[in-house]
Amino acid sequence: MRWWLDELKEGLTIAFGAIRANKMRSGLTTLGIVIGIVSVTLMGTAIEGLNQAFNRSVAVIGADVLYVQKWPWGGGGNWWEIRNRKDLLIQHAKAIEDDATTVASVSPIMGTMRNVTYGGKLVEGVVVIGTDADFITTTNANVDLGRFLTAMEANGGRPVCVLGSEVAESLFPNEFPVGKVIKVGNHPYRVVGVLEKQGSLLGLESFDNRVYVPINRFFSEFMSRRGGIQIWVRAASLENVDETREEVRGILRKARKVEPGAQDDFAINQQEFLIQTFNTIGGVIAAVGLFITGLSLFVGGIGIMNIMFVSVTERTKEIGIRKAIGAPKRAILMQFLLESAVICLLGGLIGLAIAFPLSLIIDQILPTAMPVSIVVVALLISLLVGVISGFLPAYRASRLDPVDALRYE
């Protein structure tokens, strides 16, 4: 291994010597790689930020919660068939609650949008959700102030409500909300509790801009007819969520009298579907983004190749001397590969040094740190670009005929 290390050292010495000797040229060539690495790492950071933002918000949905609805998430299916499905009803939720063995809790859900007022304050477009007392266990939400709806309030349809944190903040900036009576739409409700902040899904739908009321009262005050609910089901354990889904599916098919062999006339949605959909979309965004930014790196690589050809031609005589005194092809090849790899690696390091402060700007929009993996990948890529774009010139150099090379002036 001795010769190998010595040749490597010799190659590095020559590489740095050559770069020092042509500072302007090396600098300009490196610039191409710098720009490429900056754009690729920033794109990588932005994609990472997007993923993190999604993962954070999708956690609100809960991996072990099944969302039984008419409409499947992520689309698909026959629109007309889905539209004409029979509504999901309270008794279907009841059936799951009574028969399922792998279920932790079940909540019927119904939602609409109303303005909410207290005193002179108005919050527009609040999502009013009618549900039961189990909602708090089904969604694993936490109560910040007061308590959630009791079973008695929920079943009896009492005029009480629980506020999402955003609504509570807007209506009661300086007051203790519990015990106060607010108006949801035109109907008075007494506040019994406030939930902890939950966040939002991709910054679009806030889970905190909500008011929870007993579902029985919801039907009478916000809906003209019964029906069209969703059923949220928490599985007894996260590992067996698939088993739970099959059980719920069986119970619902029976309760809704779906013929054997016929398709389900309902959809059981899961966080997983959202993740799948997101991964598809996110994957496309990442691929397109990295491809476009990768192009700039490619152009940088061409610049390196070009300059390496010039470097080989300029040093033909030197190559001849080295060959005459016994440098094997391998040593010449390595010398020039090292030179381009060093240029690119320097470019990569400078690029990272520039990209890092810029990534702090991305951090303002999509909270994320530049991942270590991107730093490593960026350095590997710049090394790879160096080796690939240096290979052809280096190969040509290694193949030069010593007699011709020595004669070259």
Add this chain to the structure above:
Amino acid sequence: MASPVIRLVDITKVYQMGAEEVHALRGVSLSINRNEYVAIMGPSGSGKSTLMNIIGCLDTPTSGLYELNNTNVSEMNDNQLARIRNKEIGFVFQTFNLLARSNVLHNVELPLIYGGVSSADRKKRALEAIEQVGLADRAHHKPNELSGGQRQRVAIARALVTKPSILLADEPTGNLDSKTGEEIMALFDILHRQGNTIILVTHEEDIAAHAHRRVRIKDGHIETDELVKDRKVVTHPTLTSV
């Protein structure tokens, strides 16, 4: 006489220049023994450069046999030839051919780097060779800080450092004034006395007169091959102690 270091048998070399074939060597046979001092002479276009390139393993013959130390090198590939050049041949060129960006020590070390010699050993041997040519105090100078004669001595140190079988000098005084040229030739005389085999390629009778044997090439043939009668021996005052 001992077995020859170099044995050339019926060497030919044909170049393709466009549509035309150029016969640079038309059957050259030559044997050179250990510790011989041979001058190869000839006008330009005679084939003497081609012959030197083949002897120096920079090029391979079109046909014929070339044995260097009883090893057939006429059919070796590029990497094997590189190894032979590294181990067996020390080149001294007319234009010195030093690496301009490297200092004297590194220039002399270079063949040992490619020869895979460990760095401590390398430095020791390089400094020895530099001392042998009388440049010990210039080891850390760059070539452009040296005179022409000093540069050529660095080149000779580089050629000697691997302890090659032959020293192959191509017009070693061609870029030097006559006084410095004489100094260099004196150095070759000493190296010869120390047991080195030297092959000198030149077109100057004066320089060739330092050798023991004179081979004249013309039109790709050996024209004459004779011992030098009026041998010229010069010893330079500063080098006699070496």
